[in-house]
Amino acid sequence: MTAPGDVHGTGARTPAIAFFDVDETLIGPKSMFSFLEFRFTSDGREPSAYDRAVADLRAMAAGGAPRQDVNRAYYRLMAGESTDRLRGLGRAWFETASARAGFWHPPVVERLRRHRDQGDLVVLLSGSFFACLEPIAGAVGANWALGTRPVARDGRTTGEVVVPMIGATKGTAARAAAAVRGVPLADCTAYGDHSSDLSLLSAVGHPVAVGDDSVLGAHADRHGWERIRDVSAPAVAATAAAG
DSSP states (O other): OOOTTOTTSSSOOOOOEEEEEOBTTTBSSOHHHHHHHHHHHHTTOOHHHHHHHHHHHHHHHHTTOOHHHHHHHHHHTTTTOBHHHHHHHHHHHHHHHTTSTTSBOHHHHHHHHHHHHTTOEEEEEOSSOHHHHHHHHHHHTOSEEEOOOEEEETTEEEEEESOOOOTHHHHHHHHHHHHHHTOOGGGOEEEESSGGGHHHHHHSSEEEEESOOHHHHHHHHHHTOEEEOOOOOOTTHHHHHHO
16 A cells, blocks of 8 residues: 555655645734734834724625635735835734744644655745745745735835735645646645635645634534644744744
């Protein structure tokens, strides 16, 4: 019997790709909201400015707007911002946020470390963007971080994005990454926490549902997918993440 990833039947495991959703999968918080609050505070804005921005986004979602549209609305809040400044703010945000209890999900970080150690390509997929994803990817040793890409002209964001890395786009990105690397999707693993990650999880041979989203959990149980329900963060989380 050939082991998973042993494409030649030699008993040796062939490196594959491990895809990780980020917010509420690899980390506890929603990075986009956490970063936005940090940015508004850095700008000297009143706390009510952040509250209003988040309330508007949540109202869109509650009104039935597609997640892609809510994602686009978030990036319109970045219009006119320097990309260099956003990167700098992202590094400062990460230094502060990652030191808080609950930032990392240790069971998922440990899975990422195992994939990395056995030679798998580690790819982060997220609706978040470079300011948040670059420091996270650097901390866990991810090979690629594929997020929503804001449009920039002359070093400043326009408020528009290319394609939100949300929903079906994650599955498309996973298939493209596997094709580029010449890796069978059946040998790949993916981790996600929400029903919007179903396109990604369904694309691979080894899907793992993280957390307690009821729709995703029901789908995972019906199809016999692995589940990681307990994502509680012990004190050693930050050390494990950096390892």
